[in-house]
Amino acid sequence: MARNKEKNSHVNQDSLKGRLILVSILFALFGAGIVGRLFSLQVMQHDDLVSRSEKQHQRTVEIHYGRGSVFDRNMNELATNIKAESVYATPQKVVDKKRAARVLAKALNLNHKSIYKKL
Known part of the structure; x- marks a missing residue:
């Protein structure tokens, strides 16, 4: 009976380590994905995004007057x-x-x- 408890606790520790490694890998991949997206937006697409933002913030507005006296x-x-x-x-x-x-x-x-x- 004592051997079964030792065996089960050893199996539980191994599965716990496996889960911990899996979760760590998933977090690392998620973080790498975010860093990759930030790099893409800030470095690779910089010129396109700057020109798009300038179009949104700078415009010429023609004011029609002639309402009359x-x-x-x-x-x-x-x-x-x-x-x-x-x-x-x-x-x-x-x-x-x-x-x-x-x-x-x-x-x-x-x-x-x-x-x-x-x-």
């Missing part, structure tokens, strides 16, 4: 459409603010100091 009850014009062009800059992305202010001031016929303060 707004009048009060006495037919006095309260609001009308005026064709105007606009310029904007993202201050965090402007590298040389003095140069940018000079160029914009020349193009817009404005004072470069006031533009520099806004940048």
Whole structure:
């Protein structure tokens, strides 16, 4: 009877070691799969993903105006459409603010100091 218990405990330890090795191999394969996918996305497909993200975040929007004038009850014009062009800059992305202010001031016929303060 004592031999059977020793034999069974030895068999249980062997099967436990086998299961542990199998689970360890499965976790290692899973981790390797994740690392492989990350490598594929970040290195192999980098250029394609960058161009796709730029298309999602940068776009030109055409604004249709021409709503017409707004009048009060006495037919006095309260609001009308005026064709105007606009310029904007993202201050965090402007590298040389003095140069940018000079160029914009020349193009817009404005004072470069006031533009520099806004940048």
